[in-house]
Amino acid sequence: MASTGIQRFQGKVALVTGGASGMGAETSIRLAREGASVAVVGLPDDPRGADxxxxxxxxxxxxxxVGADVSREADCDAAAQAAVDAFGRIDLCMAAACILNAHYVSGEVPDDALAADRRAGHIINKPVEFWEKVLSVNLTGVMLTNRAVARYMIAQGDGGAIVNISSGAAKIPMPGSAEYSVSKTGVWMLTRVLALELAPHQIRVNTVAPGVIDTPMALGLSQDEERRAAFERFVPLGRLGEAEDIAEATLFLLSDxxxxxxxxxxxPDGGLFTG
Ligand SMILES: NC(=O)c1ccc[n+]([C@@H]2O[C@H](COP(=O)([O-])OP(=O)(O)OC[C@H]3O[C@@H](n4cnc5c(N)ncnc54)[C@H](O)[C@@H]3O)[C@@H](O)[C@H]2O)c1
Known part of the structure; x- marks a missing residue:
């Protein structure tokens, strides 16, 4: 594969959830470019995965x-098994699979379903199913992914590295998006607990918490010049983030x-959530 000259992951095997799109896709491609074999994990039948x-x-x-719904334990275990069946081991993991709200479908622009979620408004009125859906993918999904890969890393006996994707929303309360914010704060604490639990096995666990990044989850922000310009005025570094910005931060944390x-x-947020 055409390389950048740097080969930090030669002989390593990576599992990336949310790998069919956005930052997961970009990170998968960059890991492979630097020598890793990659199990790209996404929803079953997501056509972007094959691309x-x-x-x-x-x-x-x-x-x-590997098609998997990360909110399902059996799917996460099967995804890890598929990586090992294909490549013999697992050394690295990025857990990026996520939904913005209960009706989010990656790659689609806001529609009636998203509007229904927004109409539900604040937590006091939201159906509990919306809360449970977001937590099951964004938080339980990260936990299930982490432990599925960690079990192989522990058995292999020579360490590993995991990066979980959180968000600036982990520290900034977002009215109307309690379930998303809480899930992302949960990812941060889960990371810290796992870092301690897995340290005896030389498995490192870190979090990348992006600002606003031009992926499907930004819901077309980059294509709307007016909205984009208004947003960029708030970013100290003056631009929307790109998937590459998150991939680079993730590769650093996964590397030696x-x-x-x-x-x-x-x-990696252009200074947006500083202070
Ligand atoms: N884009 C941003 O502005 C932004 C900001 C902060 C944090 N993030 C975080 O970045 C990560 C990646 O998101 P992105 O911006 O690349 O958007 P994205 O929509 O391209 O990526 C999310 C991926 O998760 C997949 N997914 C959703 N539910 C799943 C499930 N149950 N099982 C398996 N896969 C599932 C989607 O199909 C998609 O491929 C997410 O954790 C997100 O919360 C994004």
Whole structure:
């Protein structure tokens, strides 16, 4: 595969959830470019998954697509097993699978379903099913993914590295999005607990908490010049983030360059949530 010259992940195997799109896709491609074999995990039948795998394999890298709903324990266990069946082991994990709200479908612009979620408004009126759906994917899904891969890492006996994707929403309360904010704060605390629990096995666990990034989850912000300009005025570095910005932060934390870093949160956000 065409490389950047840096090969930080030669011989390593990575599992990336949310790998069919956005930052998960970009990180999968960059991991493969630097030598990793990648299990790209996304929802079953997501056509974007095959595109990501093709981008990697067409360039000479190794990748498979694994369909899994991360809110289901059996799917997470099967995804980890599929990575091991294909590549023999698991060394690295990025857990990026997520929904913005109970009706979010990645890659679609806001529609009636999203509007229904918004109409439900604040937590005092929202159906509890909306809350449970978001927590099951965004928080339980990260926990299930982490432990599925960690079990293999522990058995292998030579360490590993995990990056969980949180959000600036983990520290900024967002009225109308309690379930999302709470899930992302939960990811941060889960990361810290796991960092301590897995440290004896030399498995490092860190969090990347992005600002606003131009992916499907930004819901077309980058295409709307007026909204984009208004937003960028609030970002100290003056631009919307790109999936590449998150991939680079994640690759650093997964690499041996971060071999003494665990239990930390990194905010690639252009300075947005500083202070
Ligand atoms: N884009 C932003 O502005 C932004 C900001 C802060 C944090 N984040 C976080 O970044 C991460 C990646 O999101 P993104 O911005 O790349 O958007 P995205 O929509 O491209 O990625 C989310 C991925 O998760 C997948 N997914 C959803 N439910 C799933 C399930 N049950 N099982 C398996 N996969 C599932 C989606 O199909 C999609 O591929 C998420 O954790 C998100 O919360 C995004």
């Amino acid at each position: 990501v795998v093709a981008q990697i394999t067409d360039a000479g890298g190794n990748a498979i697509y 360059h971060a071999s003494y870093i665990s239990g930390q949160i990194l905010h």
